[in-house]
Amino acid sequence: MMSNLHDVIRLEGFLSRQEVCMEAGNQSTSDIVLEGVRKRFELAKGQVIDAVEHVDLNIAGGEFIALIGPSGCGKSTLLRMVAGLETPSHGQIKIAGQTPNECIKQQKLGIAMQEHGLMPWLSAWDNIALPFRLAGLPVDIDRVHELLALVGLDEFANALPKQLSGGMKQRVSIARALALEPQVLILDEPFGALDAVTRRLMNNELQRIWSRKPTTTILVTHSVEEAVFLADRVCLMSPRPGRLALVEPITLERPRSLETMQTAEFRNLLAKLTAALDEVCMSAPAQ
């Protein structure tokens, strides 16, 4: 049964990569391959926790993947492994044939998290320019202006983070993640700390930004609605040890807008995935 499921996941990954490749025409360089990835954390006194257990997943170039699952199911750990912030205990992760650490050295990753992580002493402009400075590259002034405009903050170029609202800070954070034109965009609950209304608007915003230049993206979120709205495929992870319980392709047409959320197709997918999420939560042993 388990191996069947993995075959299905592989197959789906393959199919959808084919589709995306046909649409995008190139981009085969951004493939992310996760093979038998596991993560075991050693606690004190010889205790261990299996955070992620045997995840196989192929992500096509230019594809948007959303990882959902109950709290503590290892989705953030999986994301951190792709970002090179954690090392898998078993298995391997390849991004365009390279390990995450090799990608890091070439500045191929962009990351935005729930905590915006902006430098409080830098203006919005300088925060977006920071990746250039960190990489020792000359700051591409046009690119920084373009990104500020893209996230709709051209008027706030000189504002310090403390002068910006929560949503604005997250927009700067996403613009910063995009600064070096990363091959892979890694988003860990970027809007998790925002209120429901702002969050919905930000999702719409992110969808628009992403559609302008589809970048291979992995998003971790608690919100099924967010996942369905943004992703090409939604991966549902079961609780500890985390494994992929379901991979659902989202066939909603792009570009999507707030109206998309009103369609029957959207509602059906939402209902299906919510039910599946409830099921994995319920079947999990009490913690």
Place this chain on the structure above:
Amino acid sequence: MYVGTCPVNFISEALKWVVGLGMLFVLWEVAGQQSWLGKALPPLSSIVSYAMEPRSYELLMRSASITASNALYGFLIGSIVGWAIACSGQIWPPMKKGLDTLSTFVNAIPLIALGPLLIVTVGEQSTPMATAALAVFFTVFVAVLGGFERVPSVHDDVIRTYGVTRWRALCFIEFPNALPSLIDGLKLGASSAVLGAILGEWFGAPAGLGVLIVSAMQNFQINLLWSAAFLGTAMSGIGFFVLALLQQKLLPRLGW
């Protein structure tokens, strides 16, 4: 704590100071007049009138300016060294442990014990500066290290996902994060520097408030002793105040 620039606020703040100090001075004057603590605590008015006499005034000012310059140079040297050592541990992590141990060790040696050694090595003239520097160095070192400890983990993630070199991480992320902590350390260091300089002058410097204090002690010149002590305190206070002002005005502008 940021105090607003509203004048009413400022005046009420100043008023509290004036009232508090005024009460202390009155109590002192009465205690001196009534000789509650014998000859060791003369009335405040007699100390002030002594200090204002041209001869003693000139002596006090000359000594104070020497101590001030010793304290200032010592403060600068000590802060720069403390800061540089903390930063180098950040750039070469393997060195960090050794530098921590060395600094703790240096700090554990009482300045009193180092005094004679300094006289022999750097000379009487420079000893006050050296003791001031030693007194400041550890405070600043610990403050900067503490600042590095407080770099938020999400900033560490930025450093790692962008594959940032140690040097750039220090310049662009870690050091700016440690700045508020550094200023805190400098604030504490300001009074340590004055204390260190006066202590260094005890070991036989040619001039300075420390020299004045030792000679006043030996000759039982109570008024001179108190005048010198006041000047030393005022100096520490000014240093602290200037840095506190810097903290209040500069940090919010820098985004903190």
